[in-house]
Amino acid sequence: MIERRIAAELAERLETSPAVALLGPRQVGKTTLARMIGDQRPSVYLDLESDADRARLTDPELYLASHEDKLVILDEVHRLPGLFQILRGLIDEGRRKGLRTGRFLLLGSASPDLLRQSGESLAGRISYLEMGPIDGLEVPFEDLPDLWNRGGFPDSFLAGNDRLSQRWRQDFVRTYLERDVPMLGPRIAAETLRRFWTMLAHHQSGLLNSAEFARALGVDGKTVAAYLDLLVDLLLVRRLEPWHANVGKRLVKSPRVYVRDSGIVHTLLGLATLEDVLGHPVAGASWEGFVIETMIAASPEGTQANFYRTAAGAEIDLLLTLPGGALWAIEIKRSLAPAVGRGFHHACADLNPARRLVIYPGQESYPLREGIEVLPLQTASVALIETGR
Structure with a gap:
């Protein structure tokens, strides 16, 4: 338990x-x-x-x-x-x-x-x-790799081995498509929705391009929007909206899309073990989505979550606006030796956030130049919880 x-x-x-x-x-x-x-x-x-x-x-x-x-x-x-x-x-x-x-x-x-x-x-x-799946604050640090690989659904995370976890997730996806979606939403062919869900997994953390999905599925843009709305309503997909304000910059207007549970991402892509995930191009985007879900779950009530991106390349993976108005700029890196690009520095210069964080999979916290802090996921999450107390 x-x-x-x-x-x-x-x-x-x-x-x-x-x-x-x-x-x-x-x-x-x-x-x-x-x-x-x-x-x-x-x-x-x-x-x-x-x-x-x-x-x-x-x-x-x-x-x-x-x-x-x-x-x-x-x-x-x-x-x-x-x-x-x-x-x-x-x-x-x-x-x-x-x-x-x-x-x-x-x-x-x-x-x-x-x-x-x-x-x-x-x-x-x-x-x-x-209520979301188990997040990164609800397990010990040493269990984070398994949680990321298997996802946070309790039966998947607690399965006896990766093979049993993968089987549970495959059954979960099948049951949702064949039983739950027809009961909860409009009548959509299970195979069509599976293809769309799998496309979203391949596109993890990417900007939404409805026209591209529509061409691949052979439907129109409105139908793609309806499919996406359904998966968002069922809390299976997150649509992370871009941050908008009058900062004198040309800002990206398309949302980013994430399959919310990392284990479901890996199952839709046929990845059963941590080694499979680490050898796949989705690893970085999957880790990013995993971190975003934990950070949003840890945020004080009323926090607004966005990303920031300008046409000139300034970018912040996750921008949290806390209830008091303070901004937290968060860069997410899978590397144990994270390097911060110019895009993050330029974005912070635009917005002047209260905190500038880089979240990575290591255990130590240490500072970088220009007020940037490198933090483990659990340390960053606890700091966020404490702001709401």
């Missing part, structure tokens, strides 16, 4: 909000965490993919009202979107009785229907919390 950092935040939100939606891809550990929370207080757990549990909700208002003194955990809640309207009434009725917090914990795979329904029906009554 790996202790998840998000557990404390989930418990805190249940103490301050009547409903909390815990969103994340399938198999990321939402149910395990919810059951652990439920074991600490009176609770009822319903899996809405179970016929028996759905039968209990034949009259949902009556059943849920009979458990108003408990935390009701509704797993795969997108299966019954009509519940949201009922939950609103129960929450409002509970408030009149003094039951103001910790009523409902909703688990979902971040389907567009879930977000739309809950947003319409539970506005002002629900808190959203995103």
Whole structure:
């Protein structure tokens, strides 16, 4: 059992909000965490993919009202979107009785229907919390290479060997394409979406070029945009937007795209072992995505994540705007002896960030010229967490 950092935040939100939606891809550990929370207080757990549990909700208002003194955990809640309207009434009725917090914990795979329904029906009554795969702060330093190679889905990371981990990820991809996507989103041919997902893995950290993807898939640009929106909504792909401000420079306007879990990147490319990854051209881009996911997960609530790039070549891999407005400029290097290019220096001269970091896979922290700090991933993440305290 790996202790998840998000557990404390989930418990805190249940103490301050009547409903909390815990969103994340399938198999990321939402149910395990919810059951652990439920074991600490009176609770009822319903899996809405179970016929028996759905039968209990034949009259949902009556059943849920009979458990108003408990935390009701509704797993795969997108299966019954009509519940949201009922939950609103129960929450409002509970408030009149003094039951103001910790009523409902909703688990979902971040389907567009879930977000739309809950947003319409539970506005002002629900808190959203995103749960990602295991990140670089949740394992010891010596386990980071395995975490990067296998990805952060618990069953993949904890598998007995790389072969079993790869098999789990292959089954995960197949199940998503053949079962979950048709249930959660528009009807898309599984093979077409697999090709697109694989293209994104090959294109990891690259600028989005919808026309190029459209030509390769034999579809139009709007269809590519719909495919990308679906994978972003399902929290499987990150669209990192460019930073925009009036700095007197011609800035790149296309977003960068990342398959969010490094293990899924490697599986889509047929890479099973760490040696396979290190010998493949995607290694640097895969490490970059891995670092970005950990840093964003460690960021204080309200942090804005972008990249910075000008037509003249000034570039920052990850630019974090903290809630107070301070900028952190982050360069990501796979090398144990990282060298900072002129593009990063020029970008820092444009923006004058509060901190200038180079994140690399080593263990030591040391300074470079012009106020640049070279830090291990875990050290940089802890420093980011401490800014939010």
